Amino acid sequence: MTITLSRRNLLAQSGLLLGAATLSLRAQPTGAQKRSRTASGIIRLIANENPYGPGPSAREALRAAIDQSWKYTFRQEGQLRELIAEREGVKPRNIMITAGSAEILRIAGLLYGRPGGEIVAAKPTFDVLPSYARALGCTLQEVALDAEMRHDLDAMKQRIAPSTRLIYICNPNNPTGTLVNGHKLREFVASISAQTPVLVDEAYLDLSDQWTEHTAVPRVIAADNVIVTRTFSKLHGMAGLRIGYAIAPPKIIKQLERFRMSILNLPGLRAATASYQDLDFQAFSREKIRAGMKITTDLLDELKLAYTRSWGNFILFDTGGSVREFSAAMRESGIMIGRSYAPYKSWVRVSMGTVEDMQAFAAAARKYFKQGAKPQ
Numbered sequence: 001m002t003i004t005l006s007r008r009n010l011l012a013q014s015g016l017l018l019g020a021a022t023l024s025l026r027a028q029p030t031g032a033q034k035r036s037r038t039a040s041g042i043i044r045l046i047a048n049e050n051p052y053g054p055g056p057s058a059r060e061a062l063r064a065a066i067d068q069s070w071k072y073t074f075r076q077e078g079q080l081r082e083l084i085a086e087r088e089g090v091k092p093r094n095i096m097i098t099a100g101s102a103e104i105l106r107i108a109g110l111l112y113g114r115p116g117g118e119i120v121a122a123k124p125t126f127d128v129l130p131s132y133a134r135a136l137g138c139t140l141q142e143v144a145l146d147a148e149m150r151h152d153l154d155a156m157k158q159r160i161a162p163s164t165r166l167i168y169i170c171n172p173n174n175p176t177g178t179l180v181n182g183h184k185l186r187e188f189v190a191s192i193s194a195q196t197p198v199l200v201d202e203a204y205l206d207l208s209d210q211w212t213e214h215t216a217v218p219r220v221i222a223a224d225n226v227i228v229t230r231t232f233s234k235l236h237g238m239a240g241l242r243i244g245y246a247i248a249p250p251k252i253i254k255q256l257e258r259f260r261m262s263i264l265n266l267p268g269l270r271a272a273t274a275s276y277q278d279l280d281f282q283a284f285s286r287e288k289i290r291a292g293m294k295i296t297t298d299l300l301d302e303l304k305l306a307y308t309r310s311w312g313n314f315i316l317f318d319t320g321g322s323v324r325e326f327s328a329a330m331r332e333s334g335i336m337i338g339r340s341y342a343p344y345k346s347w348v349r350v351s352m353g354t355v356e357d358m359q360a361f362a363a364a365a366r367k368y369f370k371q372g373a374k375p376q
Contacts, residue, residue: 043335043360045351048174048204048314052288052354053237054271055281061274065267076269083276084245088217093250097269099262101203101231101244105129107259108199108227112166113138120159121168122151124175124341126201129168139163144343149176149308149316153188160196167192170201171214175341175349177204177310182214189219189226197225197252204312206235206282207289220247227252232268234313235285236275241268289313292352299362303369314338314351323348326368333364 044051054062081095088094098104105128113119113133121130123142134140141159146152151169160167172179189198200216208214219226227248233239242265246256275281296315300307307317319326323340326348330337335357338349352358 041334042331043353043357045353045357045361046336046338047239048234048312048351049239050234050237050285050289050313050352051357052285053235053275053281054241055237055275055278055285057278057281058236058238058271058275061270062267065270068270069266071266073264073266073269076266076273077264080245080269080273080276083273084247087276088247090217090221090247091250094220094247094253096246096248096253096256097264098244098246098260099264100233100239100242101201101229101246102128103242103261104227104229104244104246104256105199105201106132107256107261108166108168109133109138110136110259111255112197116163117165118161118163119166119168120156120164120196122156122170122173124344125151125168126170126174126203129199129201145173145176145178148178149173149344150178151180153180153184157188157192160192164196167196167198168201169198170203171216172204172311174204174312175314175338176308176316177312177314178308179214179311182216185214185216186219189216189224190222193219193224193226197227199227199229201229203229203231204234206230207286207313208311209286217247220249223249225249225252227256232272232275235282236272237285238268238271238275241265241271243268243272288355289352291355292358295355295358295362296350296352299365303366305369314349316341316344316347316349318344318347320346322346329368330361330364333360333367335361335364337361 077097080097081092084095085092109129109132113136115137118139118141119130119133120141120143122145130140143152143156143159151171151173156167171185202215205211205215216226216228220228227246229244229246231244293315297307300317305317305320307315323346327337338351340348350361
């Protein structure tokens with residue numbers, strides 16, 4: 001399978017062309033160039049993390065929170081809910097703050113996927129909700145992606161049965177990075193959510209300046225049976241602090257709250273509250289991710305390797321051969337990359353590290369492919 005996309009069209013359509021202006025280096029966290037490396041110095045490009053965060057305001061909030069960490073988080077949680085609600089055009093009662101968006105995905109798997117239920121999801125996609133629901137005895141209906149490696153909404157709709165309790169859509173999708181257009185997605189939600197609730201996982205959506213065009217939140221405002229999940233792990237660089245949130249109608253929020261699995265941590269909440277208001281750092285974070293993406297797509301164009309149009313902080317591309325051999329060669333060069341995903345056995349995912357680390361990856365990959373390990 002080959003997807004042919006020009007670099008200019010890919011970057012322009014994804015909103016990934018670099019702007020002429022750059023942000024001040026004062027926005028860059030100290031030591032950011034080293035953050036995508038492990039303790040042993042290996043470059044870590046495996047987990048879709050953002051090595052540039054937390055940003056300066058979040059780091060200040062973390063330092064200030066240390067002396068207050070003996071407290072529970074009731075007041076701080078309410079403050080973050082109000083900020084999110086104001087920006088999204090909803091009410092605080094439409095918001096649930098959790099320990100990363102993965103907690104919401106597991107709660108949804110528990111709520112909707114208990115024995116006797118059925119969940120429809122794409123394959124491949126982010127597996128936290130599907131695997132958790134399967135472990136609970138849920139029947140999982142997996143729907144192949146379309147020819148462009150996007151969610152096939154028509155095929156998913158056809159798989160809905162009387163026993164279907166939830167449709168799961170990761171948009172942008174992980175591991176492919178592909179996006180279902182917001183207008184098409186919202187039409188889909190409006191057409192089926194009265195019959196079957198929909199969960200739209202938007203973990204990567206705010207990495208694009210165009211995220212408001214593609215979010216499913218307007219269907220929450222319309223009171224559809226839809227849950228939108230977001231995270232502070234990607235744009236905000238806070239994967240280790242575990243803060244995420246759901247946006248949904250109040251009746252669904254109440255159902256989700258009944259199955260809450262954790263008590264939130266105060267430093268994480270303080271950092272998330274600061275970072276949510278730090279638009280300068282968010283712009284800086286997007287810019288650095290775009291720079292890494294451009295280095296990577298320039299390389300893949302040079303090597304004539306197929307890749308997906310990614311809206312995430314990672315790219316899935318076709319090695320044309322053995323992913324295991326390519327990964328081993330990258331490890332020998334001091335770089336950890338992701339894995340392949342069925343049915344795309346020769347394709348591999350690489351996460352964006354710092355600009356310097358993506359330059360190192362480009363040099364190592366160029367050497368690998370130009371020394372004879374060329375696409376078949």
